[in-house]
Amino acid sequence: MADGVIAHFIVANKVEILGLCEVSAEDITKLKTLCATHGYGLVDGIPTGKGVKLDCCVIYRISSFKAKATKIVATPSTRARKRIGLHIIFEILSTAETLHIFVSHWPSVRWINKGTAVRLSYGIDLRKVVSEIWENDPEALLVLMGDYNDEPFDEPLAFNLEASRDASFVYNKPKCLYNPFWRRLGCIRGYSRNNSTETYAGTYFYKVDKVDRWRTYDQIIFSSEFLGRSQWHLDEASVGIVDIPQYTKVVLEKSMIFDHFPITATIEQ
Numbered sequence: 018m019a020d021g022v023i024a025h026f027i028v029a030n031k032v033e034i035l036g037l038c039e040v041s042a043e044d045i046t047k048l049k050t051l052c053a054t055h056g057y058g059l060v061d062g063i064p065t066g067k068g069v070k071l072d073c074c075v076i077y078r079i080s081s082f083k084a085k086a087t088k089i090v091a092t093p094s095t096r097a098r099k100r101i102g103l104h105i106i107f108e109i110l111s112t113a114e115t116l117h118i119f120v121s122h123w124p125s126v127r128w129i130n131k132g133t134a135v136r137l138s139y140g141i142d143l144r145k146v147v148s149e150i151w152e153n154d155p156e157a158l159l160v161l162m163g164d165y166n167d168e169p170f171d172e173p174l175a176f177n178l179e180a181s182r183d184a185s186f187v188y189n190k191p192k193c194l195y196n197p198f199w200r201r202l203g204c205i206r207g208y209s210r211n212n213s214t215e216t217y218a219g220t221y222f223y224k225v226d227k228v229d230r231w232r233t234y235d236q237i238i239f240s241s242e243f244l245g246r247s248q249w250h251l252d253e254a255s256v257g258i259v260d261i262p263q264y265t266k267v268v269l270e271k272s273m274i275f276d277h278f279p280i281t282a283t284i285e286q
Contacts, residue, residue, distance in 0.1 A: 022279060023048065025261055027055055027076060032281075034107075035076040038122040038164045045074060052076055062089050062103040062120075073103045073120040073163065082116070083108040090119075092142050099135070101142045102163065112248075114158065117150055119143070121163035123173075131171065139165075140177030147178075151192060158249065159240035160284075161194070164221075164277060168233050169199045180238045191241040197256040197282065198236040205257075217258045220278050222268055237282045248286050255283035 026032045040048070045061045052059045058079045062071030069091045077084065085108055090101040102121035109116055121143065129136045143161070150157050161180075167173050174180045174196065181187050182199035204218045219231030243251040259279040268276045 020047070020051075022261055022264055023076075024051070025259075026279070027052070027057055031078075032076075033078050033081050034118065034160075036073065036118070036120040036162045037076070038073050038120065040072055040074050048074065048076065056080060058082075058084060060084050060087050060103075060105050062100075069098065069100065071100045071103050071122070073122050075103065075105055075118055075120055077107065081110055083110060085115075090143070090146055092138075099139065099142065101139060101146070102161070104146065115154070117157055117159045119146075119159070119161040119163070121161070121165060123163070123165045123167065125166050131167075136167075137173055137177060140167075140173030144178045147194070148192075155191075156242060156247065157240065158242050158247065159194075160243075161238040162236065164235050166234050169196050169202065169236060174236070174238075178238075180236075184244055187241045188244045188246065191246060194238050194240060195244055195251070196236055196238045197251070197253060198233055198238075198280070200256070201233050201258060201280075203231075216260065216265060216269070217278065220258055220280055222276055222278065235277055235280050237280060239282075239284075243284055249284050250286070252283040252285055255281060257281060 026035050042063050045063055049059050056079055057076050059074055059076050061074035064070065069089045071089050084105055086106040088104045090104050092099045092101065102119040105118045107116040107118060123139050147159060150159065165174060169175060169180065169182065178194065180194040180196040182196060184195055187193045187195040201220060219233045220235035221232040223230050223232065239251055243249050257280065259281050
């Protein structure tokens with residue numbers, strides 16, 4: 018099923034950049050073959066041999082981007098090494114501009130509780146890296162994405178990373194980030210007497226929750242350069258959860274207890 022979802026993006030939709038979490042070394046091997054067939058490259062956080070590993074990767078269209086540098090952002094911790102994200106620096110081939118992509122998979126709240134110092138530090142540490150980039154290039158193009166296992170309003174993202182729901186505020190405070198997935202915290206349309214069913218109310222479905230089965234753990238976050246401060250613009254209409262019917266049916270109707278739904282956003286000149 019996962020292979021079908023990935024193929025949907027790179028074969029049917031021909032996406033430019035696709036970030037994936039929870040991938041294994043075996044997955045990477047298969048994905049590289051798929052990518053090579055369709056004109057894509059792949060950068061992963063699972064190096065061979067010793068070294069810090071992160072279960073994330075980025076698939077990108079090689080006719081549009083060149084991967085110039087890759088780094089796993091990780092910091093020591095008294096409990097374990099914290100893996101903050103996979104940072105890839107791309108060259109946009111059509112304009113020779115630099116694009117910074119971060120893909121993160123932060124620990125589940127089952128392992129690191131909300132409100133603890135360690136959990137809060139993930140947003141602090143990612144914000145530090147973002148700030149260092151802006152010190153060298155105040156107009157840097159940054160896109161942050163991943164499974165944060167935190168919702169947009171949780172402290173690691175809203176306060177420590179400074180990812181705001183307010184596009185106008187971010188435009189005027191360009192050292193903040195914009196998180197359009199605040200708008201995916203609940204049912205898209207809400208209740209209607211003509212259509213009382215709603216497929217999505219978030220990006221993460223937990224079937225056995227007794228009160229609320231949905232969370233918005235998966236997000237794509239943008240620097241202010243995509244809000245009118247450069248030639249690149251976020252297409253807000255494209256921001257959302259992707260409905261792949263065969264995948265949706267398996268998650269919602271069958272015995273799967275929890276799973277994440279793919280998300281999307283588009284930038285354009």
